[in-house]
Amino acid sequence: MFKEAGTDSKNSNPNESDVHRKSSWKKQQKEVVDFNTLLVHCAQTYASGDKPRACELLKQISQHSSPYGDASQRLAHYFANGLKARLAGTGSEVYHSLVSKRRTVSDMLKAYQLYLACFPFKKITYHLTNQTILDTIQHATRVHILDFGIDFGFQWPSFIKQLSDRPDEPPKLRITGIEIPEPDFGPTERIQETGRRLAKFVERFGVPFEYHVVAAMFDEVRVEDLHIEEDELLVVNCLFRLHDPADETVTEHCPRDKVLNTIRELNPAMFVNVVVNGTYGAPFFMSSFHEAMYYFSAVFDMLDSTAPRENEQRMLVERDLYRKRLINVISCEGLERERPETYKQWQVRILRAGFEQLSISKELVKKARAGVKTFYHKDFNMDEDGKWMLEGWKGRIFYGLSTWKPTCF
Template identity: 55%
Template sequence: MVVKVEKNINSEESSDLSRGKKNPYHESMGLQDERSSKQSATYSESTVTPEMFDKVLLCSGGRNESALRKELSEVSKLTPQSAYLKGSTGGKTRGKKQGGKRNVVDLRTLLTLCAQAVAADDRRTANEFLKQIRQHATPTGDGMQRLAHYFADGLVARMAGSGTQIYTSVINMPTSAADVLKAYHIYLATCPFRKISNFFANKTIMNLSAKVTRLHIIDFGILYGFQWPCFLQRLSSRPGGPPKLRITGIDLPCPGFRPSERVEETGRRLARYAETFKVPFEFNAIAQKWETITLEDLKINTDELLVVNCLYRFRNLLDETVMVNSPRNIVLNLIRKMNPAVFVLGIVNGSYNAPFFITRFREALFHYSSLFDMLEAIIPREIHERMLLERIVFGREAMNVIACEAAERIERPETYKQWQARNMRAGFERLPLDKEIMKMARNRVESSYHKDFVIDEDGHWMLQGWKGRIVYALSSWRPAY
């Protein structure tokens, strides 16, 4: 894969738009998703070759990611901005010279002051702060300048009172399928979060199903099923042969006349991989609001080992602040009634779900500062795919947190300790953290990724973070008897 050095993000975006390309992977990072009313039109995969899928999704022993990291390293050496890799600006950027001196602009403080003015409906003051922020914020600058650009967009949308409409137009912006698959590849190669999450879930399921002949995985939020090709590959080499595998892929319906088209396409792609690896395979597609799903819809058979998997998508379900009988708890109760052998849960460890805007804004600023700082340290600024990651994943999430309220705000993370309490109330007990999985994950992160990535454990949770800030957490559960 050739890494593209992008000098002008705006020209690239406009060319994508002029070609009318859809964004088949805009949720594929596994980091974010939208409710059904906000999902873009279904897509054709004709722009993405099977070889591209294989290179990104299949197990290569780390060779593909290693080659890409080397390529990115070469790019950073060639660019004059490579010195930024040594450290972050900490939110302060250089302004224009005044009297022979440069005045330092603290974008983090300006954003907070602007948010306070927006909350107070002081439009004049808010616009003054926005003007200052816009002078230094840019989607092509350093990490803090990029974050400020997207946070300012969110504040503008909130002030306009049209957050939902602007957010919807942002998430429906077309992007090349091949470009976004490359962005996902770069994310896997430079950041361990998704790679380790898939490893944790897949290894947990593999260990539990080592001797079974029939395995049923129910995946809440399957999206494009990027987690499963590598699992199928591993399953094919199981001693004694693979089991008969059934995957029930659950997602939200797409708008239009074919609400289940995307999840059905995921099933067809996984069936092709299963055929390649000679794994007996069946796929059931469910595209509806999760809280409306019943046990009968899931077609559970008693002769199968049942596993439930949900990585980072529970945060998009509404909680008690919107609905007393929240979809979050309804789905947990459904999972408990299924009585799975294991329920693998991955969560975004965030505190930016407060009902009060200023509190939420400050917490979101802390959270996304870490993520933009991470990208600043691991991917050169000029790489087009980094800009895609920032715009179509983190920028879009921030827009929703800042500009939307009530049921339209679908970014609602909780900390892993809050999830622990919620799961226990719902009748689950934690399973011990597998020491072998933890050791292998630590070794992989320490040997292949930036030194500031954190991998730790706390109370049977595997924690992943950046510079001491925990961003994601994984654990496994089963119904308490």
């Protein structure tokens, strides 16, 4: 797909004529810089209290940006959506309407296909995480995995298949899917359906299986809700989701620390954590805006370099995933706003909660790095920093993978 993305014929708006495309090429190149300037100027004008001028600038951005153009045009289009919602004071309503929009399994599978084909992040993360868990539970007869943020459960089919391939009898597997309730009349419907799909899949491989659901905000999960049994080997898994609870800049009793304290109280054999490495969680609007531009410019550049512009799955990812995140970052505040931290900040937070970091297998990392180099775009990078495995694009770190265990007192 990234070979197709590199051709001019593919990376063009299918509605544009060849003549118009050629005549507007130089103009589009200049607009790459202009979009950044216009966006920052619009945000600064809003922050200074001049809403009429900010609306004029927003109109200029909207006229020239497009969800079908190049990386800068698409980024500007979705940033403009966020600024429009902030100027109108409707950020919360717009964001909640996007969150409550029903995501079909079909659409999610299409987006997942794109992730697997174009980006190594999900595939490498699931592979490293699953293999690390398998190494930890190799002698266990009963295994309980608590998955904070199970969503559609895409991580677990390959894990179950690997579990069934072991030469000895597979252990009894219990997965507790923990997920934020859906904002409708069926708060657990999606995660219940995830369990039904996993149970159907497991039947093919003869692995004894149980599935339970906990629908709650992560910081509201109680130990007694999880029904931990003494003869189980417990693993806690949280991929890309631990930034969902708020931090101490929003509320005095930090929900993020509360989640970590609960996990520490459970005393798992291992805690697997993959964090979004972001710097746009600052409490001040302009600082957050600048950092969001820096982060998401890299994201949209990655999309533009690895997937054709008219690709339906790419448009789905940009419209349904990144639009929602940008609306949140730009137009929401308080408990609603996404506030990621850097992996180094997470390291301090997790150590403070009473964990010690474990090493990730050098052999696994070596194989993963070789796979990325062989099958994916040359600008994806995998690095190590201490005991962290880092994944990113052109030197920009998007995710940090780490494993932990409770410290002994």
